[in-house]
Amino acid sequence: MSLPASTETNTPSVEATALSVRAVLFDMDGTLVDSTAVVEQVWGEFAARYGLDYAEILRTSHGVQARDTVRRFAPAGSDVEALTAELGQMERTRTEGVVALAGAEAFLRALPADVVALVTSADRVLAEVRMRAAGLDMPATAVTAESVTRGKPDPEGYLAAAALLGAEPADVVVFEDAPAGIAAARAAGMRTVVVGDGGGQAAEGLPRIADYSGISAVVSQDADGRPRIELSL
Structure with a gap:
């Protein structure tokens, strides 16, 4: 399954980046959902x-x-x-103005459900409310506020999500927008893509996208039958 890249994006000053991974982890607010x-x-x-x-x-x-x-x-x-x-x-109870980032729905649908996880500082109820308000399906695997003892910037949530998906940190890519989340992903030893124009010093040197409208995702299987996702940013 593939999601074709668009011919034009708003990605700020980033060269084409190719990533080969087994799992894709997403923050929610500011990353998938604009709240x-x-x-x-x-x-x-x-x-x-x-x-x-x-x-x-x-x-x-x-x-x-x-x-x-x-x-x-x-x-x-x-x-x-x-x-x-x-x-x-x-x-x-407030969802007015909550929308998905451009291309987020198509990108999520292009990925097998068993390689995707949501890792958010929101609790489970709020995560479901916001994802629904934005028109996005809640991933089957989600690590929310009540699932961890230490929130971001601690890497606990991202490490827990990788373990749930059966992926090693080195085989994971994280999409994040906030300094605390970026720091958590980097501390977990995971490759990290910054979404939007924020992130502060924690985002220095990382690939960056404005949204998901320019991403290409191609899914294949290794000889052992495990999925492999080739991403082009």
Whole structure:
């Protein structure tokens, strides 16, 4: 099965990159799904309630678990678990403006289900809500916030996903957009493709795409019957 490359992309300054892998792991927010409007709205309300630095919250919260951000910024003595649950409920009930990145649906459909995993700092319910709102199928394998003891930038989630798919880290490619997620993928020893124009210093030297509209994916099988995915970015 193959997904033909488009003749034109918005990929910023990247040479053609070929990758041969056995598994493909995706972050969600900012990588498969654009949920910027909801995220900014919810964290804006949180910042306003407590008189916090909204810009600093946005700068540091992307890609990490909500609980970690609440713990970092909430006033001393706050009920971190209750606040996290409240913010999570706000996010789960707001889906206006949540859309898939260009080409994401076709790219996911071009990949065998048993080589794909979602690794997100969102909990399972929120992940399902956002993927559905964006018109994307939830991968059968997903490592969500409640599945790990340490969130990104710790590599636990990515290593767990690779193990679930039966792939060694060196045979995995990760698509990520946030500094914390990129750091997690690199710490896991996985090749990493940066999605979008962010990523900060963690993204230096990595291949980058604007979206998935210019990716070619060809799936074959090795002599032992295991799938091999040839990607051209």
